[in-house]
Ligand SMILES: [Zn+2]
């Protein structure tokens with residue numbers, strides 16, 4: 001006859017053996033991958049449980065996907081530390097936790113003075129069965145109309161406030177870093193027109209957006 005399942009206890013915190021770090025629900029953690037050649041998995045701890053004697057500790061996690069693990073794969077605009085909050089939940093042994101990490105919002109990530117090994121950022125929720133992203137639209141910049149990759153240097157035009165990749169405006173990153181002022185091609189011709197005609201209307205630029213799906217599957 002099958003034994004009745006022992007009742008499980010919910011733990012407020014658990015100190016992971018080996019790394020001596022205390023984890024709690026809500027923490028973001030790195031977990032040992034089944035394939036040791038792969039980078040650590042990134043997850044959010046939802047709940048920590050043990051058996052009635054406090055042993056066999058398991059963590060209920062919600063996975064973050066790396067771009068290469070998503071249906072659309074990794075693209076040029078994805079940051080090296082970018083992860084997507086998925087709808088994929090799992091239960092894992094608590095001792096596969098390798099360490100804690102921080103998943104920042106996109107905005108706070110771009111403001112970090114230094115990015116450590118444990119810093120990641122997330123700007124999209126990801127549906128692991130349909131491959132859909134939320135939000136499904138993203139702001140795009142430059143002549144190439146791509147979302148911002150925080151790993152890549154961009155320069156801002158003082159006319160239209162759009163951001164440009166040096167390579168897209170025929171500049172080396174070194175040249176771009178030395179710039180004190182930058183006007184993009186269309187704004188520098190506007191500047192010329194303005195000098196000739198003082199009634200020229202000031203240029204307004206609306207942030208352009210693109211469908212994330214199109215960025216991933218139509219190019
Ligand atoms: Zn560009």
Ligand SMILES: [Zn+2]
Nearest residue numbers: 157160184187
């Ligand atoms: Zn401009």
